[in-house]
Amino acid sequence: MGVSLPDRPSFCAVQHAFLFADPAAHSRSPEMHRAAFAHAGISGEYTARRVPPAELPAAVVGLRQPGVLGANLSLPHKTAALSLLDDLTPAARAIGAVNTVIHRGGRLTGDNTDAPGLLAALADVDAPTGGLSVVLGAGGAARAAVYALVSAGHTVMIVNRTHARAQALAAELGGRAAWPETVPWSAVTLLVNASSAGLDAPDESPLSPFVPLEARAVVYDMVYRPAETRLMREARAAGLRAENGLGMLAHQARLAFRAWTGADVPVGVFLGALAGGRMPQPEGGA
Numbered sequence: 001m002g003v004s005l006p007d008r009p010s011f012c013a014v015q016h017a018f019l020f021a022d023p024a025a026h027s028r029s030p031e032m033h034r035a036a037f038a039h040a041g042i043s044g045e046y047t048a049r050r051v052p053p054a055e056l057p058a059a060v061v062g063l064r065q066p067g068v069l070g071a072n073l074s075l076p077h078k079t080a081a082l083s084l085l086d087d088l089t090p091a092a093r094a095i096g097a098v099n100t101v102i103h104r105g106g107r108l109t110g111d112n113t114d115a116p117g118l119l120a121a122l123a124d125v126d127a128p129t130g131g132l133s134v135v136l137g138a139g140g141a142a143r144a145a146v147y148a149l150v151s152a153g154h155t156v157m158i159v160n161r162t163h164a165r166a167q168a169l170a171a172e173l174g175g176r177a178a179w180p181e182t183v184p185w186s187a188v189t190l191l192v193n194a195s196s197a198g199l200d201a202p203d204e205s206p207l208s209p210f211v212p213l214e215a216r217a218v219v220y221d222m223v224y225r226p227a228e229t230r231l232m233r234e235a236r237a238a239g240l241r242a243e244n245g246l247g248m249l250a251h252q253a254r255l256a257f258r259a260w261t262g263a264d265v266p267v268g269v270f271l272g273a274l275a276g277g278r279m280p281q282p283e284g285g286a
C-alpha cells in the first residue's frame with residue numbers, strides 16, 4: 001500500500017511532508033512542522049502516518065511524487081530505509097540511520113539530523129566542547145551522538161548496559177567503550193544519556209548511583225518525558241547543569257525543515273510548538 005496523497009496537480013502550491021513511524025499517533029512533529037510552515041509563510045502540510053515495517057518500501061516510493069518535500073522516519077524505520085533511497089549523506093551513511101528523507105525531482109536522499117541536532121542543542125546551553133564526554137547507550141540515538149561528538153572533537157567514552165554493543169559502536173564510529181568503573185568521572189565535562197533508561201520511568205537512571213562529574217559539566221538527557229528525569233534530578237542536586245532532550249528534538253526538526261524547504265526557521269518556533277500543548281511523546285527523535 002502506497003502513501004495516499006491528496007489528489008492535487010503537480011503545480012499545486014501546497015507541499016507535503018510526512019512522518020513514517022509505527023506507532024505514529026502521538027508524534028509531536030506535526031505541531032512543530034505546521035508551526036514552521038506558518039512562520040515561513042509556506043503553504044505546506046505535515047502528516048504523521050503509521051507505517052508498519054512491511055509497508056515502508058511502498059510508502060517511500062510515494063515520496064517521489066511531485067509536491068512531496070520528504071519525510072521524517074522514526075522507530076522502527078531509521079535503519080530499514082537505508083536501502084530504499086537513492087543517496088545518503090555522509091552522516092546518514094556513517095551513523096547507519098536515516099531520520100530525514102529529502103525529495104528533489106524524483107530522487108530521495110537520506111540524512112540524519114539527530115547528530116547535528118544534538119550539537120546545536122548542546123551549543124544552546126553552552127555545553128563544554130573538546131573535553132571528555134561520556135555517551136550512555138549504544139542504540140540508534142547513541143550512534144548519532146557518538147558520530148556528532150567525535151566529529152566535533154570530543155574525546156568520547158561509551159558506556160552501555162550490553163558492553164559488547166558499546167565495543168562494536170566504538171570500533172565503527174570512534175570513541176572508546178568503557179565500564180562505569182573505568183570512567184574517570186571527575187574529569188567528565190559532558191554526559192549524554194542516549195539510552196532509553198528513564199523514559200517514562202521517573203525513578204530509573206542509566207547511571208545509578210550518580211557519580212560527581214567535573215564542576216562545569218553538563219548532563220544532557222535525550223529523554224524528555226518526564227521533563228526532569230532522575231539522572232537530571234541527581235545531576236542538579238550535585239550542582240551540575242542538566243537538560244532534557246527537547247532542544248535536540250526541536251533542532252533535528254528545524255534542520256529537516258530547512259533541508260526540505262530552504263527556510264531557516266528559528267528553533268524557538270519549534271520549541272514554542274512543543275511547549276504549546278501536552279508533553280511530547282517519545283518518538284526516537286522525529
Ligand SMILES: NC(=O)c1ccc[n+]([C@@H]2O[C@H](COP(=O)([O-])OP(=O)(O)OC[C@H]3O[C@@H](n4cnc5c(N)ncnc54)[C@H](OP(=O)(O)O)[C@@H]3O)[C@@H](O)[C@H]2O)c1
Binds near residue numbers: 142162197283
Ligand atoms: N531528544 C531527541 O531528539 C531524541 C532523538 C533520538 C532518540 N531519543 C531518545 O533516545 C533514547 C534511545 O533511543 P534509541 O533509538 O537509541 O533506542 P534503541 O536503539 O532501542 O537503544 C536503546 C539503548 O538504551 C539501552 N537501554 C534500554 N533500557 C535501559 C536500561 N533500563 N538501563 C540501561 N540502558 C538501557 C539499550 O541497552 P542494550 O544495548 O543493553 O539493550 C540501548 O543501548 C529513547 O529514549 C529516545 O526517545 C531522543
